Amino acid sequence: MKKVFILFIVLSCVSLSAQETKKNLITKRVSNPPKIDGILDDIAWENCDIAKNFVMFRPSSGTPENENQKTEVKVVYDDEAIYFGAYLYDDKPNEIPKQFANRDNFGAVDWFGIMLNPNNDSQNDTEFFIQASGNQADAKSNAFNEDFSWSAVWDSEVKIVENGWIIEVKIPYSSLRFSNQEVQTWGLNFHRRFSKSRDQYTWNFIDRTKGVIQQYAGTLSGIKSIEPSTRLSFSPYASSAFNSYDGEEDFDNSIGLDVKYGINESFTLDATLIPDFGQTAFDDLVLNLGPFEQQYQEQRPFFTEGTELFSKGNMFYSRRIGNTPINYFDEENLEENEEVIDNPYKVNMLNAVKVSGRTKGGLGIGVFNAITEKTEAKIKNPTTDETRRVVTEPLANYSVVILDQQFNKNSSVSFINTNVLRDGSARDANATGLLYTLVNKKNTHYIDGSVKTSSIREDGEKLNGYYFDTSIGKFAGKVQYEAGYRMVDENFDINDLGYQNRNDYQNVYGNFSFRIFEPTKTFNRYRISTWGNLNYRKSDGAYMDNHVGINFNATTVKQLSFGTNINGKIGKTNDYYEPRVEDRFYKDKPRLHFNGWISTDFSKKFSFETYVFYGIRIGENREYYEFEFSPRYRFSDKFNVSYGLNMGVGKNSKGWVNELEDGTIIFGNRDSKNITNSISGRYNFSVKSGLALTFRHYWSPVEYDSQYFTLNNNGSLSLNNSYTDSHDINFNSWNLDLSYSWQFAPGSQLVALYRNAIFNEDENSYLSFNHNLTNLFEQPKQHNLSLKLIYYLDYNKIKTWL
Template sequence: MKFYPFILLLFVYNICFSQAVPKEIEILKINASPVIDGVLDEPFWQNTDLANDFVMFEPGDGGAERNNKKTTVRVAYDDEAIYFGATLYDDTPDKVPMEFGNRDQFGNTDFFLISINPNNDGQNDTEFVVQSTGAQGDAKVANGDEDFTWNAVWYSKVKFNKDSWVVEIKIPYSALRFSTNVETWGINFFRRIHYINEKYVWNYIDKSKGEVTQYSGLLTGIKNIEAPTRLSFSPYASVSLTTFDGSSEFDQNIGLDIKYGVNESFTLDATLIPDFGQTAFDDLELNLGPFELQYDEQRAFFTEGTELFSKGNLFYSRRIGNRPVDRNSAEADLALNEEVTNNPDKVNMLNAIKLSGRTKKGLGIGIFNAITEKTTATITNTETDEKRNVVTESLANYNVLVLDQQFNKNSSVTLVNTNVTRNGSFRDANVTGLLYDISDKKNQYNIKGNFKMSNVKENGEISDGFSGFLELSKTYGNVQYSVGHYRNNDTYDIKDLGFINRNNRSSYFGEISYQIFEPSKHFNDYRISFESSIDYLNSPNSYTDNEFELDAFFITKNRFAFGGNMETNIGNLYDYFEPRVNGRYFKQKGILELGGWISTDYRKKFAYDIRVTYGKRYSSTENFISVNLSPRFRFTNKFQIIYDFQYSMLKNENGWVNQLDDASIIFGNRDVKTVTNSLSGKYSFTVKSSLSLSFRHYWSPVTYDQNFYALNNAGTLDTNAYVASHNINYNIWNLDLNYSWEFAPGSQLVALYRNNIFNKDDMSDLNFGKNLDNLFDESIVNNFSLKFIYFLDYNKMKTWL
């Protein structure tokens, strides 16, 4: 067992971050709040410092802003909020693009962005964006990743003048986390001028090294803030009607979300009796492989402000309220004349809380806890109508604890623990991880890694597992590279609250890339990279596969982008997971894959993306092709549609189909076709009111020929007399029609019509038209729902009394 957790000590000494002297702006304390109307006519605005002399961020690197498109920013504060007044000069304001979009949606518009870091730690920013249309966006930024699922309540207004447009902003302290005794905050300002394809920034950012958050300017002079209580409530009520196969079900729900500032740095979020009925549908797919598919989290409570909990990739929130762990057991112990009459496929969540924040010394603390209710299946005697219940999931508690110490604006050490405790004799699990991410004083080299331990208690037995990771990187300049090693053993198990494709793996990998940061003669940007890996089983130490990949992308001066990739394997590959039997493997040759793509300029009314991939297995008839075509058309600034077509055909693939009573492992030769049609459209009445459509039809027929094989001990296939039908015809149909109206800050009314159809049979020979006819023979689930959310701020509520 090889691990290197102490190599980080070589990097720890003498680590600090250095860069050019940052710009500064001093903030002005005011006694009366301005009217947020986009007009900077209050007298105090003329007494503030001015942030100006922006420099180019993209496509160039530090060039001066255009004389006719300069930007100035003024800043003030009181005990309630911090205020910004930005004047964005433009000698042709009629050319400023004005495509309407809702919150956090960035289309064909200009925008002004504020990036604030109250602790000035170089790693944790909060972004507030105002587009030229007036639409808002906000995000938490950690480790260079923007999380736009986070939303806060703040105020802004845009006003156009003959030679500029003005943005006036009020950000209440309830939207920020800060220490009251910190008088210098990190801050930066960005401006996008979309119609000339340029971005500017106030404090220069060296794109060749480090993260954007490490290049903040300084906001000085903040003193003695007497911030009000940070407490808000979001009560909600919903009603829904579902019809299916002639039956109807009416449901209603009320609940409450609470956000409380424990102090100036820490916030408690809680949801009571949550309602996820209007959560977006998943893009489900047919899974023929041995591993679970991972889907994105769609529930807002689990996506907002979770940057701390994502550390170490140990928290997969979809485990909470997922399928009961013993759902299949309901069918296992049926007596004569019994049948399962109700077997829920989801576990109800009773409540959940998040407590998170960061101290002035850089220690981030995150605590998450959720409780799900006991779930039972109902079994009915068909003769006596007597009913009995079988517990498929006990009362369960899910907990995540994160301690994240950041230092020197570019490094961190983190401890993560996840725990699932189920009532009674059900399975319990605990996982602990130690993570480190450390850069040198010049931000040129980085070492990152982790060590994780899992512990599972099930059926009276205890199983322990481990995982380790180490990567060394050069992180500056045109040429960057990294090498690393990842390893876990065959008992490493984090699936109770995390996600892992496979365990028992040992992998060595490396990458080298070349990228430009200043435009060249023909390109604004391009990057070429080569990466490779070689994998083994951890136990026994057996070679499994290798991979080599060459990637490239290019962006021209007129925003036409294109790229391609080549991927291949050398020699034989040994798949120890496709056979579904421990110790057995399937031996195959490698694959050569070639792909290319283009993407046109989204600023134009009509644009499109095209991607084509072809692959072939060496010394085999197995091959595949995939085509993805996605045109988009903007009819007006208020109406746009995007169509996405995906087609793939995998021919002559050998894959697992069954295991017989005599332990024979049966493989079949199959063709797998997948066709996906998706359509999304939106009509925006205003930036706060819109009607949107989301449609997806996924169709995947799988056809086996008459040849079946038995897997032998050498990993190859022998002809077998096995006969059975394993053809699959798999369909998923989803349609959402959604009206959303943000009638007040943080308050929303949503009306949703949804239908879905699912079909799985063996009619894989149907063509597309006949398959649709077959699909619509199935019953359609129709759902109508209405949800009302109202934001209540405690400080405003006090004024009502």
């Protein structure tokens, strides 16, 4: 008993010491850098300081690493790069999970992470991950975001040995941003994760109960007399594509160039000249019957890489650039005998530039600018053979400016401005935001919020709008909470360069949660949370609705994750958005939703996720069911396949269908279904080359009753016996991508892609699933075959060659 007590005291002291001190690792300069081959036999690694004594990050906190799975890391540097050598001990090396994946993705694999903070500001990390398979991932991270779209060019090698695995890494200074000081101290931490147990260890202790990960970095000292290298790289590309659609065929060849230039040690310029987005992934299109625009994820690489600064405040939605023309030509505007012969659905982007970075003093600066070309629709009169052009989008300039000042290692104040200028008298837009996040020194409580304004100039008039939001809360410890207030006036509009689905509202909101940070006999983690809000119109204070809910989610010690949620709206609601006419509303019934999900252990060869949902309107025979099942199977470390099935059925849903010329608003009663089948698979020949398949078919038939309704001024519905139009919909979206990618050199890639797409929307909502497929395959099919080559050129290498 005495020995057990002494052991407990020792372990407690180790844990306490880890929590109270920041570790320091001393690096050294070498004249002969190590060869990156996964073998630590270079002279450079001799007599180095060693980072060791890792402690658990999750599921427990501060528990010392096992002796048979300990980790030891060394760091050296020269004038060109910084080098890491890590020995990751494991007494069962043959059982180390090492599923192959493409870059920036993690499968069932053990991994090691290097978290660098050259400014040592405790807020902004540059992360490099090396997986046991040899695959790489990298990201920029802060308290609110981990951006894996950012990519750098660096070198690593992995070797599996008899007592574990070894990693060697070379990170050129061209991939980092740091000051030009004679003596430097960088923030540093290492992470090691075991895929089977999901245990994760760190070199410097991280207290998960408060603060953010970046604040718990150790330090790397001993760096002297290094200079930021010239950060200039070119990525020229060439692409060729064959397109076939509805009997028409064409070839398209293009060349272009992406440029990255380090203006100084803090800031980088990115430019894309003659951009080519021909191999951009498909959007997951869905049928949208609601009053709000559907928001889709950005897929174009230039807009997804290194944009962590621009995401602040949710004021920049890059899909606006090159989207549908603002005055897309409506065929209802055709004159007699005219027909549309060309009506571009997308606007071409001519070029785009962004500058971003952060100073040693914590000031982040981001500047973005893009230009889109003038777009026209062509209208022809076959009788007179005359052709006229209608400008649907004039030449336009899109710009974003952001200033983000961080301080006290946990707080920030940000200024954001977005601006759209269109040629001539067309619509111009400007939006400005001031954001703040203020956290106390103990990292337990915070105040955050924002003030935003918008200004629209159109048809000689100017319209200004306002937004305000603030909240106070506690985000440390087992019990956490937040309470806040938000107000958006009726004129606030950021949709020219941002995304906003509604305005003219104010609400009071709050949430409360309880969670554990140490495992129990049953759970590695669990969390219970409840939340609610109360909503009113801003313009006149009219009551809209309320929303309350309670949620539970957990992961067991056997890695089974699950959760459930119950939420609803109490009492009748006044929906001011569904009628799509200002000051009109629809009085709806109370609603109640139930849902639950299960996710099994993804480290197993077979795993799955499943989700169920049931929603009802109280007092009506109106309900919605949804079921989702997504199994996946790993045939080998190189080959895996996953399938997804989602089915939803809605009964007796009421919604807007039309507005008549006299202002009458027509509602309909509809039954709907949506079925999504998706398949994705990948075979990796190596971590640098592989075949990938993605397929998705979305089908949504909607059938309306023959009886329609008129929306009354008091929000009720009354039968309309004179309206007989048909609004049935049969909506299909079919997409298939088969691609081969090969990273033949660092930063350089060859991608071959075959694409097949079919889209159809008609009124045949009565069709069965099989008959719908037959009908779909009778529609015109789009076939695309493309080849794209990107070659990465580093100025420093070019200079060496010359």
